[in-house]
Amino acid sequence: MLRFLAIRAFRALLTIVLVVTFAFVVLRLSGDPALLIMSVDAPPEAVEAFRRAWGLDEPLWVQYAKYFNAILHGDLGRSMRDGRDAILLVAERIPATLALTLPALAIKLGIGIPAGIYAALHRNSLADRVVMLAAVAGFTVPSFVLGLVLVLVFAVQLGWLPSGGQESWRHAILPVVTLGLGGAAVLARFTRSAMLEVLGQPYIRTACAKGVPWAAVVRNHALPNAAIPTVTIVGFMVGSLIAGAVVVESVFSWPGVGRLLVVAVANRDLAVVQSILLLVAGTMVAANFCVDLLYGALDPRLRGARAS
Amino acid sequence: MEALVRIAGLGVSFDGAAALRGIDLAVQRGEAVGLVGESGCGKSVTWLAALGLLPGRARVTGSVRLGGQELIGAPAAMLDRVRGGRIGMIFQDPASSLNPVHRIGRQIVEALRLHRGLAGAAARAEAKRLLDQVGMPDAARRLDAYPHELSGGQNQRAMIAMALAGQPELLVADEPTTALDVTIQAQILELLQAIRREAGMALVLISHDLGVVAEQCERVAVMYAGRIVEEAPAAQLFAAPAHPYTQGLLHALPPIDGPRRKLASIPGGVPEPWAMPPGCAFAPRCPHRIAACDATAPALEERAPGHSAACLLAARTVQEPAFA
Amino acid sequence: MTALPQSSSAHGAMPHPASAGGAAAPTLLVAHGLVRRYAMRRGMLGRAVALRAVDGVSLTVERGRTLGLVGESGCGKSTTGRLVLGLEPPDAGGVTFDGQPMPPLGSAAWRRLRARMQMVFQDPLGALDRRLPVGAQIAEPLAIHRIGAAAERGARVAELLRVVGLRPDHAARYPHELSGGQRQRAVLARALATEPALLVCDEPISALDVSIQAQVMNLLTELQDRFGMGMLFVSHDLRAVRQVSHRVAVMYLGRIVEEGEPDAVFREPAHPYAQALVSALPHPGALRQRIVLQGDPPNPAARPSGCAFRPRCPVAVALCAREAPALQRRPDNRMVACHLAHGEAALRKAA
Numbered sequence: 001m002l003r004f005l006a007i008r009a010f011r012a013l014l015t016i017v018l019v020v021t022f023a024f025v026v027l028r029l030s031g032d033p034a035l036l037i038m039s040v041d042a043p044p045e046a047v048e049a050f051r052r053a054w055g056l057d058e059p060l061w062v063q064y065a066k067y068f069n070a071i072l073h074g075d076l077g078r079s080m081r082d083g084r085d086a087i088l089l090v091a092e093r094i095p096a097t098l099a100l101t102l103p104a105l106a107i108k109l110g111i112g113i114p115a116g117i118y119a120a121l122h123r124n125s126l127a128d129r130v131v132m133l134a135a136v137a138g139f140t141v142p143s144f145v146l147g148l149v150l151v152l153v154f155a156v157q158l159g160w161l162p163s164g165g166q167e168s169w170r171h172a173i174l175p176v177v178t179l180g181l182g183g184a185a186v187l188a189r190f191t192r193s194a195m196l197e198v199l200g201q202p203y204i205r206t207a208c209a210k211g212v213p214w215a216a217v218v219r220n221h222a223l224p225n226a227a228i229p230t231v232t233i234v235g236f237m238v239g240s241l242i243a244g245a246v247v248v249e250s251v252f253s254w255p256g257v258g259r260l261l262v263v264a265v266a267n268r269d270l271a272v273v274q275s276i277l278l279l280v281a282g283t284m285v286a287a288n289f290c291v292d293l294l295y296g297a298l299d300p301r302l303r304g305a306r307a308s
Numbered sequence: 309m310e311a312l313v314r315i316a317g318l319g320v321s322f323d324g325a326a327a328l329r330g331i332d333l334a335v336q337r338g339e340a341v342g343l344v345g346e347s348g349c350g351k352s353v354t355w356l357a358a359l360g361l362l363p364g365r366a367r368v369t370g371s372v373r374l375g376g377q378e379l380i381g382a383p384a385a386m387l388d389r390v391r392g393g394r395i396g397m398i399f400q401d402p403a404s405s406l407n408p409v410h411r412i413g414r415q416i417v418e419a420l421r422l423h424r425g426l427a428g429a430a431a432r433a434e435a436k437r438l439l440d441q442v443g444m445p446d447a448a449r450r451l452d453a454y455p456h457e458l459s460g461g462q463n464q465r466a467m468i469a470m471a472l473a474g475q476p477e478l479l480v481a482d483e484p485t486t487a488l489d490v491t492i493q494a495q496i497l498e499l500l501q502a503i504r505r506e507a508g509m510a511l512v513l514i515s516h517d518l519g520v521v522a523e524q525c526e527r528v529a530v531m532y533a534g535r536i537v538e539e540a541p542a543a544q545l546f547a548a549p550a551h552p553y554t555q556g557l558l559h560a561l562p563p564i565d566g567p568r569r570k571l572a573s574i575p576g577g578v579p580e581p582w583a584m585p586p587g588c589a590f591a592p593r594c595p596h597r598i599a600a601c602d603a604t605a606p607a608l609e610e611r612a613p614g615h616s617a618a619c620l621l622a623a624r625t626v627q628e629p630a631f632a
Numbered sequence: 633m634t635a636l637p638q639s640s641s642a643h644g645a646m647p648h649p650a651s652a653g654g655a656a657a658p659t660l661l662v663a664h665g666l667v668r669r670y671a672m673r674r675g676m677l678g679r680a681v682a683l684r685a686v687d688g689v690s691l692t693v694e695r696g697r698t699l700g701l702v703g704e705s706g707c708g709k710s711t712t713g714r715l716v717l718g719l720e721p722p723d724a725g726g727v728t729f730d731g732q733p734m735p736p737l738g739s740a741a742w743r744r745l746r747a748r749m750q751m752v753f754q755d756p757l758g759a760l761d762r763r764l765p766v767g768a769q770i771a772e773p774l775a776i777h778r779i780g781a782a783a784e785r786g787a788r789v790a791e792l793l794r795v796v797g798l799r800p801d802h803a804a805r806y807p808h809e810l811s812g813g814q815r816q817r818a819v820l821a822r823a824l825a826t827e828p829a830l831l832v833c834d835e836p837i838s839a840l841d842v843s844i845q846a847q848v849m850n851l852l853t854e855l856q857d858r859f860g861m862g863m864l865f866v867s868h869d870l871r872a873v874r875q876v877s878h879r880v881a882v883m884y885l886g887r888i889v890e891e892g893e894p895d896a897v898f899r900e901p902a903h904p905y906a907q908a909l910v911s912a913l914p915h916p917g918a919l920r921q922r923i924v925l926q927g928d929p930p931n932p933a934a935r936p937s938g939c940a941f942r943p944r945c946p947v948a949v950a951l952c953a954r955e956a957p958a959l960q961r962r963p964d965n966r967m968v969a970c971h972l973a974h975g976e977a978a979l980r981k982a983a
Contacts, residue, residue, distance in 0.1 A: 206399060207407065210474075211419070220410075225409055346841040492704075494924050564910075
């Protein structure tokens with residue numbers, strides 16, 4: 001068990017390191033931050049001074065080594081825009097993002113999973129076809145299109161809801177719905193396939209032949225088995241709690257981490273971008289790790305002796 | 309004597325294609341009946357239909373009476389009581405017929421709770437007793453085992469224990485030993501016999517293996533293309549088969565002793581449900597075919613006491629293997 | 633490209649194998665001391681454990697004759713079939729085909745040898761490519777081994793189809809459009825395309841209905857008569873093995889425990905396991921006293937000391953736990969790996 005955990009933890013760390021390194025290199029190769037932060041007509045000496053102050057004149061590997069060293073000491077750098085600690089900048093935005101993504105996750109789970117189960121239990125009925133059609137629509141329509149359409153209908157035409165900003169709880173409704181519906185569609189589709197696969201298994205027939213009422217068959221025999229593949233997708237959704245709202249936050253001008261990321265990338269605000277990526281990678285890796293552990297709890301076949 | 313289960317005119321069709329075309333079968337209390345036939349003949353479908361275990365798109369007609377109760381079209385609550393409580397069923401491939409995420413003990417206790425109202429420690433004790441009865445080694449520990457931790461033979465024993473939990477009057481065993489090794493098969497068949505003797509339970513043994521059925525059953529029915537084509541006491545069926553299909557099956561079996569000969573195989577293949585010939589379904593492959601065979605399907609008629617065959621020519625006893 | 637040989641035997645009773653010819657058939661394939669190990673890990677934390685799927689198997693296959701290999705799951709018969717074809721490299725021992733040692737797996741010589749040795753599998757649907765018509769698949773070996781000109785291959789395919797009992801129009805069909813028996817015939821036609829000297833059949837009829845099994849067994853013996861192939865027939869079905877084999881070997885846990893003439897072995901098995909196996913055979917007719925083995929087939933990763941069958945053997949003695957019996961010839965020309973089967977003399981000698 002210990003060895004299993006150790007390997008997983010090592011892989012997780014390796015993933016994070018690779019993500020951060022990749023971001024580091026790409027950002028620095030893709031444009032000079034100094035020129036972007038200072039205005040175009042700034043004198044060359046000022047630009048040079050800026051570069052020296054931020055260590056941008058040093059060779060790439062030196063910058064990397066310093067950065068890596070700094071991370072190990074808990075220092076994630078400073079924003080080049082306003083000089084504050086990158087970590088603080090990001091941290092103060094997290095609650096805003098979670099205010100969108102957590103309710104959205106609730107919608108995904110609360111609508112997607114029941115819809116998928118219902119569709120599987122009533123296969124080929126009208127309800128099944130409606131759910132499937134809605135699901136396809138839900139995940140083919142890009143989130144910004146859905147968001148803009150909702151804004152058009154509910155904010156512009158009907159005027160019921162505000163179109164952007166973060167002033168009141170009403171401002172959260174449209175972005176949460178945008179995020180939630182797309183994910184609910186994916187989850188409905190996936191849950192339906194998992195349930196159908198399970199319902200076709202011989203042990204379901206055995207349970208019925210034993211005299212177990214259908215509702216109990218679904219609850220006690222089908223759902224626990226269908227949960228196993230579904231957990232993968234849910235884990236992915238949990239992992240993207242921080243990063244999953246980038247587009248939606250931009251559409252709705254919601255001041256969360258996603259919005260910060262977009263702005264920081266445009267400005268080549270290196271420390272901020274890297275900090276956000278570190279956070280995102282960490283969240284995703286942690287979620288996957290939990291999913292792996294959950295598999296072991298849900299599926300007894302994964303514990304114990306296996307042939308290599 | 310009133311039969312325990314009486315099937316009359318049972319028909320099943322899937323999307324318009326008939327899988328069962330009129331089955332009449334009676335099982336007496338404590339009797340062992342064998343149902344033999346090749347793939348697609350409908351032997352499993354017969355009992356899945358009787359217990360209402362077919363998928364929704366199946367159309368079931370006819371009657372299955374258990375004691376005085378009609379099972380076809382019965383309300384779900386009543387069927388749930390019959391399944392496992394009065395008629396138990398075990399299936400092929402025990403490894404995939406048991407829920408992989410539940411322990412064996414839990415699956416047995418579920419049946420005990422439903423049909424005998426047992427719970428808690430009493431249920432667990434009874435589950436252990438059942439596992440002992442089916443010859444599971446180290447029964448107490450096996451209660452907490454998962455199906456994937458047990459061998460094929462042990463899983464089948466667990467399935468049998470689970471089926472017996474409700475103390476059914478009839479056990480339907482659908483190819484119970486097909487997926488198992490021959491030596492394990494012998495163990496399981498011996499177990500089924502012992503249980504029958506102890507509990508006075510009736511048994512319907514479904515198999516494609518004539519040898520298995522011959523040894524275990526008092527009466528055997530042979531099915532072909534959704535119909536019963538011959539029914540007789542086991543010894544008589546194998547000594548003097550009346551229907552050409554049964555004769556063909558027996559001669560297709562390689563002998564384990566005696567002279568080796570080229571096997572008399574039945575030419576052609578089983579017709580598809582949607583391309584059923586008019587008249588007798590076996591006629592295209594039958595060496596004794598006459599014009600009348602293609603006109604109407606012959607009814608199952610008694611040729612000798614207790615021995616029926618659905619063949620126009622079955623009155624004639626054919627001794628020589630007709631297939632060469 | 634030579635035409636296929638015409639069948640010389642007429643319809644009717646096949647010649648009894650024991651009486652076929654007086655001269656000894658030349659040896660086609662010799663396997664000696666084959667061992668195949670697999671590494672298995674116990675649990676997520678455990679050390680690797682070596683599992684001996686095949687543990688010292690020696691056998692010979694003669695031209696025009698069939699060796700039947702019978703046993704239950706886990707005995708290593710399928711692995712032996714693959715080792716014999718050179719599809720897996722043995723961890724010890726070797727295979728000699730037609731006097732030459734088996735070339736290393738994947739080498740050009742090994743690939744050329746494929747034309748002379750072929751395999752027929754249990755699942756005909758899995759053995760055929762879903763996307764190609766069967767005619768194209770039968771012609772494929774001809775193309776791979778460059779047999780005959782491309783123009784002639786069509787005729788050759790038609791002839792092969794006829795030989796296995798299919799019609800020429802079946803060549804255009806896809807595997808899912810054929811029945812189980814027809815698919816297995818197509819697989820046989822493909823195996824015969826290069827006129828192999830050796831055919832290894834691994835459970836070729838288990839997935840088929842009883843009446844189709846009979847057809848395929850007849851076909852196999854007919855093809856052997858006509859083409860003079862040596863055959864290794866691997867199956868758990870004793871009746872089928874008896875039907876098609878000239879010699880039979882019974883395997884248990886990676887070793888051959890008995891070998892001899894099929895009629896003799898099945899009428900009077902010498903090894904206790906073979907006795908249980910034959911006795912377990914369900915049988916229309918009088919119910920005789922059956923030997924029912926207790927317990928489950930053993931785990932190959934946890935091999936018992938001494939004789940592997942000892943824990944389940946009804947007649948095991950103390951010697952059986954100490955010393956694993958070797959496969960030795962009895963005066964009646966039967967090979968048995970059992971201390972007791974060789975009679976009292978062997979026991980006294982070993983004590």
